[in-house]
Amino acid sequence: xxxxxxxxxxxxxxxxxxxxxxxxxxxxxxxxxxxxxxxxxxxxxxxxxxxxxxxxxxxxxxxxxxxxxxxxxxxxxxxxxxxxxxxxxxxxxxxxxxxxxxxxxxxxxxxxx
Amino acid sequence: xxxxxxxxxxxxxxxxxxxxxxxxxxxxxxxxxxxxxxxxxxxxxxxxxxxxxxxxxxxxxxxxxxxxxxxxxxxxxxxxxxxxxxxxxxxxxxxxxxxxxxxxxxxxxxxxxxxxxxxxxxx
Numbered sequence: 001x002x003x004x005x006x007x008x009x010x011x012x013x014x015x016x017x018x019x020x021x022x023x024x025x026x027x028x029x030x031x032x033x034x035x036x037x038x039x040x041x042x043x044x045x046x047x048x049x050x051x052x053x054x055x056x057x058x059x060x061x062x063x064x065x066x067x068x069x070x071x072x073x074x075x076x077x078x079x080x081x082x083x084x085x086x087x088x089x090x091x092x093x094x095x096x097x098x099x100x101x102x103x104x105x106x107x108x109x110x111x112x113x
Numbered sequence: 114x115x116x117x118x119x120x121x122x123x124x125x126x127x128x129x130x131x132x133x134x135x136x137x138x139x140x141x142x143x144x145x146x147x148x149x150x151x152x153x154x155x156x157x158x159x160x161x162x163x164x165x166x167x168x169x170x171x172x173x174x175x176x177x178x179x180x181x182x183x184x185x186x187x188x189x190x191x192x193x194x195x196x197x198x199x200x201x202x203x204x205x206x207x208x209x210x211x212x213x214x215x216x217x218x219x220x221x222x223x224x225x226x227x228x229x230x231x232x233x234x235x236x
Contacts, residue, residue, distance in 0.1 A: 036227075043119075043206050043229040044157070089156065093225075100147050101208070101225055105156045 002027045006090045006104035013080055013111050021075040021107045023064075023090035031092040033057075033066055033073040034101065038087045047075075047088070080111045116140055117209050119228035126197055127236055134192045134231045136207035142187035143209035147225065148180075151204040163190045197235040206230040 006023040013019060025033065032051045036044040048057030053068035062077045073090060090104040116139040126132050136146055145164050149157040161182050163169045169182035179201075181193040190209075194201050208225040 044208075044227040046224065046227075049224070100159050100162055101157075103156045106154075108154070 002031065002092060002094070002102045004090050004092055004102055004104035006088075006107055008105070009087075009108040011107060011109045013109070015082055015111055015113050016079045017111075019075070019077040019080045019084075019109070021088055021090075021109070023073045023075065023104060025071050025073065025090075025092050027071075027092055027094070029094060030068075031094055033064070034091045034093070035062070035064055035073070035075050036089040036091060036103075038089065038106070040086070044089065080109070082111045082113055085109055085111045115211065115224075115226045117207065117226045117228040119205075119207055119231050121231060122229060123232040123234075125234045125236065128198055129196055131193055131195045132197055132233060134194070134205055134207075134233075136190045136192070136209070136228050138188045138209040138211075138226070141209075141211050141226075143190075143211060144187070145210045146184060146190040147208045147210075148182060148190070148192050149206045149208070151206060151230075153204075157206060160192075194233065197233070199235045202233055202235045204230050204232050 003026045034049045035047040037047045038044050048059040050057040050066035053066050056065045064073050064075045087106045087108045089106045091101040093099050093101045118137045120135045148160045150160050151157045159172050160175045161169045161171045163182050163184040165184045165187050171177045184190040208227045210225050
């Protein structure tokens with residue numbers, strides 16, 4: 001079946017540090033890949049996505065590239081801010097039918113000034 | 114565009130009572146809505162898939178008689194937690210998938226839009 005594995009947190013970084021959160025997936029066919037962010041006490045917000053191999057999703061300084069050969073979709077940001085503190089979820093869904101998202105377990109990021 | 118609301122945002126109830134949570138797509142029509150449950154510091158667990166005008170499809174281990182889902186229109190799905198118990202306390206999140214690509218969000222193909230969640234506390 002489809003599954004997503006992402007690095008366990010929590011991750012604590014100083015402001016302006018480089019961020020990488022690893023995400024790998026197992027899926028049949030060619031899924032769409034997503035990163036969602038959840039700020040404290042809030043619901044999920046789509047951060048970025050990629051729908052086919054070699055696509056790069058980017059938003060708010062975050063990037064992730066759909067790597068089919070390594071079945072990965074690692075999230076990166078060159079310089080994190082305190083306001084980036086949140087839980088980040090990697091997810092996938094099949095590109096057909098009304099299929100739900102499959103989420104990773106989430107990675108909590110804390111950025112300290 | 115592509116806003117999903119949930120009501121209430123939080124609710125506290127006594128054990129044994131029923132609680133209804135509404136999920137609305139405010140500016141688009143949703144063929145499918147999904148209900149998730151999230152325990153503290155954990156990931157989202159899919160509870161059920163709700164299609165307008167038909168019965169919901171529940172995930173394994175989710176009691177359909179306890180978590181009643183109704184998807185009466187293309188903009189509204191409701192989750193009713195019946196005879197709630199303290200172990201039902203959780204954060205419930207819905208998401209909606211658009212009927213078609215949204216003019217306000219051209220890249221919305223295959224995207225789910227999430228509600229802000231409802232925190233349920235059962236005493």
